[in-house]
Amino acid sequence: MSHKCFISFKTEDKVYKRCIQEDLKIDMIDKSLNTPINSTDEDYIMRKIREDYLSDSTVTIHLIGEYSAENSLFQDQSYIKRELQASLYNGKNNTKNGILGIVLPNMYDKIFKGSEVCSICGKSHDIVCINDSTVVKEFSYNYYIPKDGCSWSEEDRFCVLVKWNDFVKNPELYINKAYDKRFSTISKKTKVRP
Numbered sequence: 753m754s755h756k757c758f759i760s761f762k763t764e765d766k767v768y769k770r771c772i773q774e775d776l777k778i779d780m781i782d783k784s785l786n787t788p789i790n791s792t793d794e795d796y797i798m799r800k801i802r803e804d805y806l807s808d809s810t811v812t813i814h815l816i817g818e819y820s821a822e823n824s825l826f827q828d829q830s831y832i833k834r835e836l837q838a839s840l841y842n843g844k845n846n847t848k849n850g851i852l853g854i855v856l857p858n859m860y861d862k863i864f865k866g867s868e869v870c871s872i873c874g875k876s877h878d879i880v881c882i883n884d885s886t887v888v889k890e891f892s893y894n895y896y897i898p899k900d901g902c903s904w905s906e907e908d909r910f911c912v913l914v915k916w917n918d919f920v921k922n923p924e925l926y927i928n929k930a931y932d933k934r935f936s937t938i939s940k941k942t943k944v945r946p
């Protein structure tokens with residue numbers, strides 16, 4: 753079965769969003785947060801975004817492009833941050849969404865840096881730069897959830913990460929992976945506002 757998706761993206765990357773919607777025909781809610789919610793009550797803000805934007809989606813697709821980093825200069829990240837926070841929010845009428853991060857082609861070199869032999873365990877680890885220079889904290893924290901040890905396995909992460917080229921070959925596979933994380937043990941360790 754297919755799971756309804758919400759897409760969190762920067763307007764600069766809207767061609768990819770349109771491709772997901774129109775070419776890949778993913779069942780999705782076509783809304784983006786574009787006005788601030790006027791309240792100081794954090795729970796209210798989260799509930800409101802859930803109700804008015806994320807609605808009955810169960811997976812949030814997050815496009816990772818050149819303008820979506822925590823440290824991006826001259827970028828207002830408040831909307832994508834709020835969208836991810838509301839996605840991670842367990843409310844009265846909803847459970848958190850799974851999060852699928854799609855790395856757009858112009859970010860491959862910045863994020864995937866090959867592999868390196870670890871000086872602690874002697875095994876080879878993939879170097880995946882998910883940090884403030886590539887994504888917002890809401891994504892990086894829930895991708896590299898703090899733990900002991902020198903590396904993260906698939907079970908240690910809540911966010912699912914995929915390259916755009918792999919995603920388009922089999923979108924449902926990755927959407928399902930993100931969806932299934934909602935029932936995994938690691939889903940208890942996510943953070944809404946890291």
Ligand SMILES: [Zn+2]
Pocket residue numbers: 870871872873874875877902903
């Ligand atoms: Zn290691």
